[in-house]
Amino acid sequence: MTKYRNIKQPSGYKQQLSYFWTASIFNRYMHIRTADIQDLAAFEAIEEACFPPGEAASRDSLSKRLEIFPDHFWLLIQGGQLLGFINGMVTDNPTIIDDMFLHAGLHREAGKWQSVFGLAVAPQYRKKGYGARLIEHLILHAKSQKRAGITLTCKAPLIHYYQKFGFHDLGLSACTHRGVLWHDMSALF
Ligand SMILES: CC(C)(COP(=O)(O)OP(=O)(O)OC[C@H]1O[C@@H](n2cnc3c(N)ncnc32)[C@H](O)[C@@H]1OP(=O)(O)O)[C@@H](O)C(=O)NCCC(=O)NCCS
Numbered sequence: 001m002t003k004y005r006n007i008k009q010p011s012g013y014k015q016q017l018s019y020f021w022t023a024s025i026f027n028r029y030m031h032i033r034t035a036d037i038q039d040l041a042a043f044e045a046i047e048e049a050c051f052p053p054g055e056a057a058s059r060d061s062l063s064k065r066l067e068i069f070p071d072h073f074w075l076l077i078q079g080g081q082l083l084g085f086i087n088g089m090v091t092d093n094p095t096i097i098d099d100m101f102l103h104a105g106l107h108r109e110a111g112k113w114q115s116v117f118g119l120a121v122a123p124q125y126r127k128k129g130y131g132a133r134l135i136e137h138l139i140l141h142a143k144s145q146k147r148a149g150i151t152l153t154c155k156a157p158l159i160h161y162y163q164k165f166g167f168h169d170l171g172l173s174a175c176t177h178r179g180v181l182w183h184d185m186s187a188l189f
Pocket residue numbers: 050051118119120121122125126127128129130131132133153154155157158161
């Protein structure tokens with residue numbers, strides 16, 4: 001119940017009963033919401049479960065990103081539990097560069113491109129379309145904010161996955177984040 005914090009808890013007894021009833025119904029359903037600093041621990045647990053040790057973002061860098069662009073973290077929640085997330089800063093760069101991972105302050109709220117720093121679904125919930133749901137949510141949101149498009153980097157095996165959502169492979173990225181060979185991909189609206 002503590003995770004149910006989208007609605008202010010009322011003070012009267014009857015109102016509280018109704019609040020807890022509504023909360024229990026609400027919590028059973030899957031929904032996507034933006035994040036805040038209280039999500040840090042759950043967020044970090046998924047990051048660690050989904051990315052190899054040298055590749056997962058540190059707690060410090062996740063916390064800075066949450067502080068600077070919380071409205072660009074989308075969390076897939078069911079029953080108060082975090083199943084997966086997608087997040088990234090907004091930038092005027094049409095592709096991601098290494099510095100963006102290092103300096104959350106490069107976020108430009110009015111920028112042209114929504115980036116994707118991380119898409120992750122907890123291992124036990126994969127292959128149920130949850131990753132797709134997060135990408136589709138991000139696309140709708142970026143369109144509603146009149147961005148030029150979405151930019152991301154990924155490893156070669158995931159190129160076909162992102163192509164299903166309209167992303168194009170732009171070839172090898174200049175990004176050397178964590179010493180991996182990345183591909184730049186973008187979806188232009
Ligand atoms: C990528 C990821 C978010 C997909 O989440 P999901 O909820 O399972 O995604 P969906 O159910 O929408 O789609 C599943 C598809 O993912 C693709 N996929 C996932 N991981 C893959 C991989 N390592 N190699 C190739 N394809 C992969 C497949 O196309 C799969 O389709 P299939 O069911 O036909 O095999 C999830 O596998 C994950 O968290 N991986 C670890 C973190 C990561 O690599 N994130 C991407 C960073 S760019």
